[in-house]
Amino acid sequence: MNVWVIAETPALATELVSGAKTITNGAAEVTAFVGGDEVAGKQVAACGAAKVTVLPLLANAMWEDYTSALVEKAKAEAPALILVGSTKRGKDMAAQLAALLDAPCVSDCKSLTADGDTKTVTRMIYGGMAVKTQTTTAPTVILTVAPKSYEPLPEDAANAGSVDVMAAPAASTVVVTGREPKVVSGVNLNDAASVVAIGRGFVEKDEMKLAEDLAKAIGAEMGCSRPIAEFFKWMPEEAYIGISGQIIKPQLYIAAGISGQAQHISGMRDSKIVVSVNKDENAPMNAQSDYYIVGDIKEVLPALTKAFSER
Ligand SMILES: Cc1cc2nc3c(=O)[nH]c(=O)nc-3n(C[C@H](O)[C@H](O)[C@H](O)COP(=O)(O)OP(=O)(O)OC[C@H]3O[C@@H](n4cnc5c(N)ncnc54)[C@H](O)[C@@H]3O)c2cc1C
CATH class of the missing domain: 3.40.50.620 (HUPs)
Incomplete structure (x- = not known):
């Protein structure tokens, strides 16, 4: 064919x-x-x-x-x-x-x-x-x-x-007059083996440190759901995962305070191991996960960070 x-x-x-x-x-x-x-x-x-x-x-x-x-x-x-x-x-x-x-x-x-x-x-x-x-x-x-x-x-x-x-294309009515490199944020989700992603379960920007500490302990890249990047502007646009953001395939994906709406799932569904941390046992993200922990990010994330740091 x-x-x-x-x-x-x-x-x-x-x-x-x-x-x-x-x-x-x-x-x-x-x-x-x-x-x-x-x-x-x-x-x-x-x-x-x-x-x-x-x-x-x-x-x-x-x-x-x-x-x-x-x-x-x-x-x-x-x-x-x-x-x-x-x-x-x-x-x-x-x-x-x-x-x-x-x-x-x-x-x-x-x-x-x-x-x-x-x-x-x-x-x-x-x-x-x-x-x-x-x-x-x-x-x-x-x-x-x-x-x-x-x-x-x-x-x-x-x-x-x-x-x-291929030979150069025929002249077009649209002529490129210049190119400027996009300012890159340093987020590289595509090559990351592990990703810790945050969602609206984080109420104050300061709480991001809980996820950053965990990401540091396991050598993960940070990602987020769309509202965190687009509405709160806590993270750059390149960091949000989903149908209109990044489509990623890490070995480990930890979703903290993310409900797991279809648009988000589209971007991470091929992750190898998915872990969800959510205070709502019925959050859709839990059903998409290999492991889920029902609890508050403020308690669960420091406990995970401590456990990984001690290994
Ligand atoms: C056309 C279109 C395209 C979209 N594209 C995308 C996309 O590409 N990516 C994307 O992410 N979204 C996208 N969205 C938005 C999407 O529909 C959801 O609104 C969004 O993913 C929800 O983000 P969230 O899970 O962070 O927030 P929420 O849905 O508000 O969920 C927050 C979760 O945090 C939990 N929580 C709250 N407090 C705590 C706590 N203290 N501890 C633990 N858990 C807690 C809650 O139980 C809840 O499950 C799109 C929407 C549209 C209409």
């Missing part, structure tokens, strides 16, 4: 290559389009793409400007599937591709089965609380896939496919 993957970064492209092979049970012949340079392209090829085309980010153009060239190529090569990384840019490009190719676009795809011309796709809805099944007979289907959905295959130089570089 001829499958394309499109991603801005080699890290995401390697995940999508793995995803393409997984959802097609290994039947995908993968062509990858990746942002970056030839080094990035070679990395993606070594992770299983048969062909890689690099889409360099140019000084005066947007990465999305490559869409027209991709549409022409897709018309010529008719891929059965196009997997696009579900980032802000990726979602934008997926929608444009779908409109210009007159192809269906299924967002947040989780699985795919093909039976003759019929493709059946499942996707998460209601913030990850339900799964919807959709079928299509369209010859090309566009799927957006959330980052961290698939583990990249190990790099193997012997598998290296061909790498070329």
